[in-house]
Amino acid sequence: MTAPAGPPASAPEPIGPASGGLLRSARRLRLRKQRLSQGRFLAEGPGPIAEGLAAGQVEAVLATPEAARQHPDLVASGWWQIGSTELAGLADTVHSAGLVAVCWHRPGDLGQVLAAGPKLVVVCAEARDPGNVGTIIRCADAFGADAVILTEGSVDPTNAKTVRASAGSVFHLPVVAQVGLDQALAGLRQAGLKLLAADAAADLDLDQLAAEGGLSGPVAWLLGNEARGLSEAARRASDQLVRAPMWGRAESLNLAAAAAVCLYATASAQRAASSRG
Amino acid sequence: MTAPAGPPASAPEPIGPASGGLLRSARRLRLRKQRLSQGRFLAEGPGPIAEGLAAGQVEAVLATPEAARQHPDLVASGWWQIGSTELAGLADTVHSAGLVAVCWHRPGDLGQVLAAGPKLVVVCAEARDPGNVGTIIRCADAFGADAVILTEGSVDPTNAKTVRASAGSVFHLPVVAQVGLDQALAGLRQAGLKLLAADAAADLDLDQLAAEGGLSGPVAWLLGNEARGLSEAARRASDQLVRAPMWGRAESLNLAAAAAVCLYATASAQRAASSRG
Numbered sequence: 001m002t003a004p005a006g007p008p009a010s011a012p013e014p015i016g017p018a019s020g021g022l023l024r025s026a027r028r029l030r031l032r033k034q035r036l037s038q039g040r041f042l043a044e045g046p047g048p049i050a051e052g053l054a055a056g057q058v059e060a061v062l063a064t065p066e067a068a069r070q071h072p073d074l075v076a077s078g079w080w081q082i083g084s085t086e087l088a089g090l091a092d093t094v095h096s097a098g099l100v101a102v103c104w105h106r107p108g109d110l111g112q113v114l115a116a117g118p119k120l121v122v123v124c125a126e127a128r129d130p131g132n133v134g135t136i137i138r139c140a141d142a143f144g145a146d147a148v149i150l151t152e153g154s155v156d157p158t159n160a161k162t163v164r165a166s167a168g169s170v171f172h173l174p175v176v177a178q179v180g181l182d183q184a185l186a187g188l189r190q191a192g193l194k195l196l197a198a199d200a201a202a203d204l205d206l207d208q209l210a211a212e213g214g215l216s217g218p219v220a221w222l223l224g225n226e227a228r229g230l231s232e233a234a235r236r237a238s239d240q241l242v243r244a245p246m247w248g249r250a251e252s253l254n255l256a257a258a259a260a261v262c263l264y265a266t267a268s269a270q271r272a273a274s275s276r277g
Numbered sequence: 278m279t280a281p282a283g284p285p286a287s288a289p290e291p292i293g294p295a296s297g298g299l300l301r302s303a304r305r306l307r308l309r310k311q312r313l314s315q316g317r318f319l320a321e322g323p324g325p326i327a328e329g330l331a332a333g334q335v336e337a338v339l340a341t342p343e344a345a346r347q348h349p350d351l352v353a354s355g356w357w358q359i360g361s362t363e364l365a366g367l368a369d370t371v372h373s374a375g376l377v378a379v380c381w382h383r384p385g386d387l388g389q390v391l392a393a394g395p396k397l398v399v400v401c402a403e404a405r406d407p408g409n410v411g412t413i414i415r416c417a418d419a420f421g422a423d424a425v426i427l428t429e430g431s432v433d434p435t436n437a438k439t440v441r442a443s444a445g446s447v448f449h450l451p452v453v454a455q456v457g458l459d460q461a462l463a464g465l466r467q468a469g470l471k472l473l474a475a476d477a478a479a480d481l482d483l484d485q486l487a488a489e490g491g492l493s494g495p496v497a498w499l500l501g502n503e504a505r506g507l508s509e510a511a512r513r514a515s516d517q518l519v520r521a522p523m524w525g526r527a528e529s530l531n532l533a534a535a536a537a538v539c540l541y542a543t544a545s546a547q548r549a550a551s552s553r554g
Contacts, residue, residue: 131408135531142534144524165531172526207545247421247544249449253537254412254442257419260534261541267524268484 011068011075018062018080026062026102027089032156035105041158043103043168044096046071051168052103053077060102062090067098074099092160105158108147108174110184114191118146120266121188121220122259125181125234126153129226133157134165135256136223141169143267148173151181185222185237193220197230197238198262200252205245206265214240215266216273226255288345288352295339295357303339303379304366309433312382318435320380320445321373323348328445329380330354337379339367344375351376369437382435385424385451387461391468395423397543398465398497399536402458402511403430406503410434411442412533413500418446420544425450428458462499462514470497472515474507475539477529479518483542486519492543493550503532 018026026042028034035041040059043052052058053074061079064087068075082090082100090100113121122140127133133155140148148157155162157175176184185195196209196219209215222238224230235241244253244261253261295303303319305311312318317336320329329335330351338356341364345352359367359377367377390398399417404410410432417425427434434440434452453461462472473486473496486492499515501507512518521530521538530538 135534138527138531139534141525142521142523142527142530167527167529167531169527207549244419244541245545245548246419247548248418248446250415250419250444250446252444253419254415254444254533256531257412257416257533257537260530260537264521264538264541268522271522271524272484 011065011072014068014081015078016080018082018086022060022080023082023086023089026100029102030160032159035156035158039105040102041105041163042090042160043101043163044091044093044099044160045164046074046097046099048163048168048171049074049099049101051171052101055171057103057106057171058101059104062086062100062102064098071099092164108176110149110176110179110187113147113174113176114187116146118191118193119218119270120145120263121147121149121193122263123149123151123184123188123220123222124154125151125222125230126225127223127255128155129255130155130159130161131165132226132254132256134162136259137162137166137173137175138169139256139260139263141172143263145173145263145267147176149176149179149184151179151184181234182237188220193218194240195220195222195238196262197222197235197241198224198243198258199230199235199241200243202241202243204240205243206262207245209240209242210265210269213273215269219266221259221262221266223255223259288342288349291345291358292355293357295359295363299337299357300359300363300366303377306379307369307437309436312433312435316382317379318382318440319367319437320378320440321368321370321376321437322441323351323374323376325440325445326351326376326378328448329378332448334380334383334448335378336381339363339377339379341375348376369441385453387426387453387456387464390424390426390451390453391464393423395468395470396495396547397422397540398424398426398470399540400426400428400461400465400497400499401431402428402499402507403502404500404532405432406532407432407436407438408442409503409531409533411439413536414439414443414450414452415446416533416537416540418449420540422450422540424453426453426456426461428456428461458511459514465497470495471517472497472499473539474499474512474515474518475501475520475535476507476512476518477520479520481517481519482522483519483539484522486517487542487546490550491517492546496543498536498539498543500532500536
């Protein structure tokens, strides 16, 4: 169905059908280069779009009449009508629920992050899986981290899969991308954070470190590539190598699961320390 | 390249080129119905196949000559030669590394799991995402859980994406599938496990429960559907609703991340209690 349907009683009228120009520039946002040059990216589905609106980062909502009727709150500030064919050309999934938003990108700034006195930061060094990185951003948000830093060679945080896996968390906390590893680590160290490298082969485990009080102060967690782990340079630049304790037969955790456990344990230890005074 | 290449010096000779019959029955294993009726499934890539071999569950290894040369240990007990066209018809990913194994399925048995006196079990109630379920099986393995139970309506544990996301852990611990929720919970309770339902909206959080000693005994974690969470019936059947503590703005964690945190915290508390006791 691409023929415009009459506006339903419960949704505001569309501004109009999405123009060819709007559709073309939105479709181009599926390419990283275009996202960088336009300073925009696409968010799909009700959850992420609601977070984008709350953050004031939505430029245009494109919706099918059915979706507009189902989500009147998301189209209240105006929307462009599209049909299922146009939707398919924009959406990364078949479950986009009929809504796509063009959003302004606000790249996180390393200097600002460091100046704000961060207590918990995640650094992904060459993480390549968009879903993993989105899940890590969501975990970082859930556990109250101050920022996520993606070093050069990591996936683009405005990738459609990353935005979706973040469940809107890309709109919640600064995500600094395309930073050199050395620069990030030097800055974090200077800002007083301890640099902990997550490494399944480390001698020290998270429980031991927590018991020694080693998770109570400001911490930055370094996570490596899904297949290769952390580089020698990243290990050497860290203060300690730490593993999640594992008592079964799996040799390692998936990257996002490791991030979840490290962030939870650290946030939990930091809260306990600050409530003790 | 589908033309047979000469066997390289470092790999044993193939038994022969994979026959049409072997290829046809292997290809059918991409369908759940066929996996159930044949009692077999496919594992892809060096890691999972190595675990399958160690578990004695590999019936046949199909490999390209290049892959056989690169992984002589995996083809040492015999292998069938395939070309890239046959590989593409079997593999779920483009990164299968040239190796696919037909594996015997050993379904976990609820009675056996319960009779063994389990201390930590994960129950997925209608978890639908194959990657999530595979990651949960991997986490359960990593943190030493005794079994994973997938209730009716959950994804099939021998799904190619699940096997891959489990990184071989499907070969390490019993995975009981297609069990009724009531039956599973009644059995676990009778076996002395406390039933904890993971619920982002619960009042009680994991840290509070741990501080009260509530994670030190035998525990079964109930995890719900990715979109809908746990059903009313599952909540009512649980002893306590518990959430991972979240201090940021994300409303919830991804299912596998929640599982990782709950399992880590429980395994950690159980170890600490048993080392004190």
